[in-house]
Amino acid sequence: MNKQRLAALLDKNESTKLDFKEKLSIKTEWEKKELAKDVSAIANSKGGRGYIIFGIEDKTKRVVGIEEMPHLEEQIQQIISQRCDPPIMIRFDMVSYDEKAIGVLTIYKSSQKPHQILQNGSFYLRRGSTTDIARREEIAGMLQDSGLLQYETTALNNVHVDQLDSNILMEYLANSGLKIEYEKIDNIYPLLEGLGILCREEDLDKFHPTIGGMLIFGYKPQQFLPHTGIKIIDGKTREAQYFEGDITSMLNHVEEYLENIIKKPDYPIAALFEAVANAVVHRDYFSYGREIIIYISSGHIEVSNPGALCHLDGVQSLLNENNPYRRNNWLYHRLLVLDEKKRFLKTGSGLKRIKNSFSDHGRVKFINNEKRNLFKVILPGGFKTLY
Template identity: 50%
Template sequence: MDVQRLKQLLSREENEKMDFKAQLKLTTESEKKELVKDVTAIANSRGGRGYIIFGVEDKTKRIIGIEPDDSLEERIQQIIYNRTDPPVPVSLDLVKIKNKTVAVLTIFKSKHAPHQVLQTGAFYVRRGSTTDFARRSELASMMQENGLMTFETVIVKQARLEDLEMDRVDAFFKNINVYTDQFQTILLEAFGFIGQKNEGEFCPTIGGLLLFGKNPQLYLPQCYLKIINGDETDIISGNILSMLDQAVNRVKTIIKDENYPFAAFEEALANALVHRDYMDLSRGVLINITNKAIEIINPGALTQSKKVCLNFRECQPERRNAWLYQRIITIDERRRFIKSGVGMDRIRRSFEGIGEVKFINLGKQNSFKVILPR
């Protein structure tokens, strides 16, 4: 860390990955707890590296400086290591600027979130420039993105096997040359479509309902699709394939243009449905139709590993909901999901002569938006 880099950081405003502190005190227990709280909050927030800069007023950016101490980094490392689980990777640089010393604590991007404060058991995130408790859905999303859980195989205890469309289930097994006459329950459980509630009593999993459910929204109300066209609003429900078919048919009745690239729209929507963040319980996938464009907005910003792939046709980004994706490509007879996740360049080409296609990653809102011109 040199002075030039420090000046670049000082030019930023406080946000999820940037915090300014006038003082650095680690004498009392409360001061140590506050440091750990701030570090875990930044580590758990979306984005790359984060920074806490000590010796700078947060509002004015006036450089106050701190007392340099050669043992400071070791003390901070010990505090973070002993009080966070898993430990947050950090480093400390002391930088001279305007005859004063500023401490820059770098919180490295972590693939092991969520990080917990051991003493209290709490999980924190940053919301803008403030630190807050992480919500349950945020914790679940972090755990899923980092491979700590697979939400699709969680059973839905209120649901029954009768809530599944068994014709679709049978078609799935036939596609992979598996016959279910005598071993249907065993196979359904082995593939993660159902699970045991009690001894000998089975119920569908979240993944089973999303793939084969007659009306998954009875148990998973966030899994809907909304179409807004001016003053008209349509709410579409059903399993993923059913919602995709219904939505495409509805949009075709709204945009009465045989030359419109509906196949590209369908591909973008398939992406949204299979790769959305199903741990976000507050909203479904939205299609907003205006005179100039069709916007597809789904919960679930791209993870950091995906951001670098946005403009490269050949890249193979990490997939959110890999379990779901692996099964839906077998279920869908029209093979629409085979291209899912790697077709950005293809979608752009489909709209040549119509207008520019835009892909917008909204990390702070945990959303991803595709804008298709009309």
């Protein structure tokens, strides 16, 4: 950290990755706890590295400075290592600025989220410029992003196996090279359990669908997972169409609907379909209460997807990535086998392919909104009306 870099940070406002503090004191137990809480919150929040800058009034950003103390970095490192699990990589620098000593604590981007405070067991993150306790679904999302939890193989313990469509199951098994007679389906529950489609309730020796099993093989997944549908909004009339069903059937119906309303002959509709398929397989299914939204107006089509980018520095990295990280890897590999249209074989450089498809129609925008946990693909209309 140098004076020029510090000046650039001071030009910014407080955010999920930047905090200004007037004082730095780690004498009391409460002060140590607050420091660990703030550091873990920044580490748990989406984005790259973060900073806590000491010696700056957080409202006015007036430079007041802090007292230089010996072995300060070692003390901070010890506090964080003893109170945060897993450990958080940090660095502390003292920088002279306006003839005052400024402390800059750098919190490096973590791939081991969520970080927990050992003393109270809580998980924290930043909401804008404030530190707050993480909600259950936010903790689950961090666990999934770190590969410690698979949403798709979580059991739906109140759902019976008969909610799965046996025809889709048999098709999947056949496509996988497993020849199973339909009459013997009750005998293949252990096989389906091994594939992550079913989960056994040990005490009662009963089987239940997993969330992934319901999303891909269920008759009507949205009856149990109401946030997993796709909504298309007509920007002209404000009317909405809602699509439900297993993932492949739902995508088929959405594509049929879009083909009927988009009339421009040379419109690259295949790229739009790819954006929708990407949304389904990459969305954050822990984000309850929000489905995928396709908003259609005369000027643009917006595909809004719950789930900001994870494991990446930003959109530019994803544009150049040939082997992208997938939030829902279990879903992706099952859809590869089942989807007859081969929508999910188009892996690598997907966003670049979408962008290039619209080169003659206008600019494509990709918006990664970490604060609202949304990813948007905005495609140009390029003509007066879609209807």
